[in-house]
Amino acid sequence: MKIRTYAAVALLLTAALSAALPAATRAIAEECGVRDDGRLYCRNTPDIVLSADAVPNADDTGVLKSDFSWFQCWVDGYPHAGGNNIWYLTKGDEAVAPYRGWGFLAANHLATAQDPAPGLRECAKADYDLI
Structure with a gap:
């Protein structure tokens, strides 16, 4: 059960970081x-x-x-x-x-x-x- 919880948290963190990085890159490029x-x-x-x-x-x-x-x-x-x-x-x-x-x-x-x-x-x- 703990492994599934850790895997779910890791998946959510990966998705959040993936969404944030393009926005950060866009902000730099628009500067x-x-x-x-x-x-x-x-x-x-x-x-x-x-x-x-x-x-x-x-x-x-x-x-x-x-x-x-x-x-x-x-x-x-x-x-x-x-x-x-x-x-x-x-x-x-x-x-x-x-x-x-x-x-x-x-x-x-x-x-x-x-x-x-x-x-x-x-x-x-x-x-x-x-x-």
Whole structure:
């Protein structure tokens, strides 16, 4: 009898945890904001190429494979399909030689509610040196 009771409790706990984990994962994926480290964490278009500058047809510097990433800062760049001219700097999951993987992504590829994202700093010259 005790074995059946323990098995039932284990089954209920497993079901409860299984239901809770997708909700927690969804909450993280839906987040889009600046954290204590000063970076913006946000959903983004996956498998997208990063650019050496905030303009179309700039050199490809890296590829952002994931659909949830961090972004270091923002710049005013060339207008894009998102209806503004904000671009975000991040480090891609893969580098395109001879670059180190850092590059810009147009704001229309992020799930931001406002651009530039409130609380994220504007890029400085030192940020460009990362590219």
